[in-house]
Amino acid sequence: MNKTGGTIVEPTIFELSSPGRLGVRMPASDVPETALPQKNFLRSELPLPELAEVDVVRHYMRLSKFNYSVDGGFYPLGSCTMKYNPKINEDTCRYPGFLYTHPLQPIETVQGNLALVYELQEWLKEISGFAGITLQPAAGAHGEFAGVLIMHAYHKSRNDTKRTKMLIPDAAHGTNPASAGLLGMSVVTIPSDARGNVDLKALEAACDDTVVGMMLTNPNTLGMFDENIEKVVKLVHDCGGLMYGDGANLNALLGIVRPGDLGFDVMHFNLHKTFSVPHGGGGPGSGPVGVSAQLADFLPAPLVGVVEEAEDDVPPLYGFVTPKHTIGRMKAFHGHFGGGLVRAYTYIAMHGPDGLKDISQYAVLNANYLQARLRDTYKIPYDRICMHEFVAEGQFEGSDVRALDIAKRLMDYNFHPPTNYFPLIVHEALMIEPTETENKDTLDRFADALIKIAEEAKSQPDLLHNAPSTTEFGRMDEVKAARELVLCCWLPENYETMK
Amino acid sequence: MTFIPISPNERDAMLKTVGVKSLDDLFDAIPKKHRFPKLDLPPALTEMEAAAHLSEMAQTNENVREHMISFLGAGAYNHYVPSVVDHMLRRGEFYTAYTPYQPEISQGTLQAIFEYQSLMTNLTGMEVSNASHYDGATATAEAVSLAYAQFRGKRKKIVISPTVHPQYREVIQTYSQGMGLEKVGDDESANAEAGPEALMSHVDESTMLVVVQYPDFFGRIHDYTKLIEDAHAKGALVCIVANPTALIMLKTPAEMGADIVVGEAQPFGIPLWYGGPYLGFFTTKKSYVHKMAGRLIGETVDSRGQRAYVLTLTAREQHIKRERATSNICTNQGLLALASALYMSTLGKTGLQQVANLCYQKAHYAASELSKIDGCDLCFDEPFFHEFVLCCPKPASEVNEYLLEHGIFGGYDLGQDYSSLQNHLLIAVTEMNSKQEIDTLVEVLKEMSHE
Numbered sequence A: 001m002n003k004t005g006g007t008i009v010e011p012t013i014f015e016l017s018s019p020g021r022l023g024v025r026m027p028a029s030d031v032p033e034t035a036l037p038q039k040n041f042l043r044s045e046l047p048l049p050e051l052a053e054v055d056v057v058r059h060y061m062r063l064s065k066f067n068y069s070v071d072g073g074f075y076p077l078g079s080c081t082m083k084y085n086p087k088i089n090e091d092t093c094r095y096p097g098f099l100y101t102h103p104l105q106p107i108e109t110v111q112g113n114l115a116l117v118y119e120l121q122e123w124l125k126e127i128s129g130f131a132g133i134t135l136q137p138a139a140g141a142h143g144e145f146a147g148v149l150i151m152h153a154y155h156k157s158r159n160d161t162k163r164t165k166m167l168i169p170d171a172a173h174g175t176n177p178a179s180a181g182l183l184g185m186s187v188v189t190i191p192s193d194a195r196g197n198v199d200l201k202a203l204e205a206a207c208d209d210t211v212v213g214m215m216l217t218n219p220n221t222l223g224m225f226d227e228n229i230e231k232v233v234k235l236v237h238d239c240g241g242l243m244y245g246d247g248a249n250l251n252a253l254l255g256i257v258r259p260g261d262l263g264f265d266v267m268h269f270n271l272h273k274t275f276s277v278p279h280g281g282g283g284p285g286s287g288p289v290g291v292s293a294q295l296a297d298f299l300p301a302p303l304v305g306v307v308e309e310a311e312d313d314v315p316p317l318y319g320f321v322t323p324k325h326t327i328g329r330m331k332a333f334h335g336h337f338g339g340g341l342v343r344a345y346t347y348i349a350m351h352g353p354d355g356l357k358d359i360s361q362y363a364v365l366n367a368n369y370l371q372a373r374l375r376d377t378y379k380i381p382y383d384r385i386c387m388h389e390f391v392a393e394g395q396f397e398g399s400d401v402r403a404l405d406i407a408k409r410l411m412d413y414n415f416h417p418p419t420n421y422f423p424l425i426v427h428e429a430l431m432i433e434p435t436e437t438e439n440k441d442t443l444d445r446f447a448d449a450l451i452k453i454a455e456e457a458k459s460q461p462d463l464l465h466n467a468p469s470t471t472e473f474g475r476m477d478e479v480k481a482a483r484e485l486v487l488c489c490w491l492p493e494n495y496e497t498m499k
Numbered sequence B: 001m002t003f004i005p006i007s008p009n010e011r012d013a014m015l016k017t018v019g020v021k022s023l024d025d026l027f028d029a030i031p032k033k034h035r036f037p038k039l040d041l042p043p044a045l046t047e048m049e050a051a052a053h054l055s056e057m058a059q060t061n062e063n064v065r066e067h068m069i070s071f072l073g074a075g076a077y078n079h080y081v082p083s084v085v086d087h088m089l090r091r092g093e094f095y096t097a098y099t100p101y102q103p104e105i106s107q108g109t110l111q112a113i114f115e116y117q118s119l120m121t122n123l124t125g126m127e128v129s130n131a132s133h134y135d136g137a138t139a140t141a142e143a144v145s146l147a148y149a150q151f152r153g154k155r156k157k158i159v160i161s162p163t164v165h166p167q168y169r170e171v172i173q174t175y176s177q178g179m180g181l182e183k184v185g186d187d188e189s190a191n192a193e194a195g196p197e198a199l200m201s202h203v204d205e206s207t208m209l210v211v212v213q214y215p216d217f218f219g220r221i222h223d224y225t226k227l228i229e230d231a232h233a234k235g236a237l238v239c240i241v242a243n244p245t246a247l248i249m250l251k252t253p254a255e256m257g258a259d260i261v262v263g264e265a266q267p268f269g270i271p272l273w274y275g276g277p278y279l280g281f282f283t284t285k286k287s288y289v290h291k292m293a294g295r296l297i298g299e300t301v302d303s304r305g306q307r308a309y310v311l312t313l314t315a316r317e318q319h320i321k322r323e324r325a326t327s328n329i330c331t332n333q334g335l336l337a338l339a340s341a342l343y344m345s346t347l348g349k350t351g352l353q354q355v356a357n358l359c360y361q362k363a364h365y366a367a368s369e370l371s372k373i374d375g376c377d378l379c380f381d382e383p384f385f386h387e388f389v390l391c392c393p394k395p396a397s398e399v400n401e402y403l404l405e406h407g408i409f410g411g412y413d414l415g416q417d418y419s420s421l422q423n424h425l426l427i428a429v430t431e432m433n434s435k436q437e438i439d440t441l442v443e444v445l446k447e448m449s450h451e
């Protein structure tokens, strides 16, 4: 069935189905048969596809070829840290001892898992300068929610109930205000100054005894490290507020500075950005949260701790502990253990302190190199040494070419486009984050392509308006998708009698 | 320098282009006294050393394939995953891409997730599915947010069955702290053993949502049709937390009239992995789609007239709505949605039915043999699928200790969550449990009851 009327490039799994075709089969039952429940408890039909194994493999192979990926090429998607994901991670996270352990096993039988979680907690504390940490949250936004709940619980525990305002810079990611909104807080937007720092005057004016805290991304989404960070932290603390750090940009700071040392009280990590957990086509991620000592009692439960100290030759016994004033549980079981924590652990173990510093130094070098190469062609509205990413304007005087057109044209040059239209404070934003895992040749080819595209924007703007033209698919009719709202497909109506 | 492909010469040339002398000079904006901390971390391992070290950690565990016989379920199930699933997941084109913001070069992910949405709607009988949630518990909490948004905060009561997974109820508690909800139905005094009728007395004109589980946490199959009719008569919505393996066999929640069907799709192609990452599914009626959280993929055409797929109705989401969004979710469980689509496709209708039937048959054989043991009884008379409650002659914690000594994870000790069920084990049986394993469990329990 083809509701929207386009020609079919790859049939859906439902269209590929044929009545009676068998896939992987299960063994026969080895127990005496029991009658099924009465008919009124059973479903009457199961309208799911029927395919052979080879049909499935070919279908997904064809689909995979429609995807751009980090393994396939340069993916400078700002704010997302699309670094190369080491292949060894894919092996370690599938060791049988990790794959086949049930979350409710007795702790004595999963000491390997618990030791890994415990050590990773300790490592992330050391890297970030925080006193306590939870690895439970499933992604960055989930960690933000946990962090905001912790801030809320802290004020409440002090009977400081008039605090309802969250200060959030105008450059912030949408998840920041959305997280504060989940607790009914009102969001006060703080502007940025001409150098891309928090506007101190505006911040000072907003600071009063109704402030829960401030959610700050630093380096911010312009890629700028706030030059007044200590003043910002002091203003917020002086009015009794807490500092939340959005750690999405931690790839700039490993071994460079610890957010905890700067006075941040809470921060989420994105293990799928900084610590090489692959992005999976949109997750799973992992979003641990670090907190200062005064907030440690509010962390989500349970945490992994030492429940019996080590003795002579006997290693410690790891188990679960519940913080005294916990905000509760963020999800079932213990966080994204296999797909998240094991990969991040492997990655940190292979870097050590010097290797981690290398990551951030080269991530920052690569971004600055690209910025330097593009500066004469694209306007860089906040032009100073950047951290791991920078934002350029995707528009030219006297031209109707937009950032979107430039992004689409980059696909014709075989690159994934940068993030566009974010942060909201830059017109026609192109947010470029190369990461440390790209070599100079790639960066040069990318800069050359962007410079060429700027020329094309003047000489042949339709090349950009109509881009991409070399990819398998062209631009999409997004309005049609939203208007017709075809959100699923089914087996054909005459399915049982066909073929 | 493990994964950094830049030579010293290239580095120097790049520094020159940037206009600084050294890498350290790039960090002048950082307060000097905190710049370049010495991190106290173990020295770097090579790949070979890291592989050995992690392998050793993994081997410290007792796992349910190589060492232990397991009857643990309670929200995470040991199923066979066809080989194809992981082979396809390991394609870099899938696992090293991100959220398909650029549809022209992301049709692989987009079509695969569209197909996942379609598989889930066909399985539950509902009209729409989102692209995924973090897990079953957070999907359930998001159902509460949907209902809250639907009534614009004017109805504030939710009725939760005490036989919804205890951890899911905890997560609802955490998530709803900003809503000022009244929660009833699952407090300490509630009779956990009662059926769905018992909930009805709580439902009134201020009720926004009723949450029940199917099969319930004790494994029982209830027909919720009557409960849903009654709840609808009071204007409330009903959310069913469902097990996908059970749905292969059982009457669909849609047939019972459910408004929202959520659950944990880990049983569909995702390893136990010590609890995560798993896959929350979320399906509902089309009329609630604008209040639904999470990503959504819709069909359209491209500029060349080809059928294609895009992220749609994004105006619901945090990057547009910001503080007014009903959810803050951004990154979800993309790769695991692909895993479950692969699982459903590879087994297909017949293979899935075989899995469901094996679970049912083996669980019933186990229940019937266990109930013959002196002092052991099945706790409930209602029909069940692949999980049931065994009432033992001793506290379940002691029974489990005894079984552990014999290489068996006996089941989930319900006394941890229900003070009246101290002697009760929740036992799950899947296609992975052979008759011999079940017989071993029975033998060991017999020995115990004779001691």
Ligand SMILES: Cc1ncc(COP(=O)(O)O)c(C=O)c1O
Pocket: A079, A080, A139, A140, A141, A142, A173, A175, A176, A217, A221, A246, A248, A249, A270, A285, A286, A287, B329, B330, B331
């Ligand atoms: C700055 C920033 N904050 C928060 C998030 C949210 O993280 P996640 O997508 O893991 O929920 C993102 C990522 O998308 C981000 O770029």
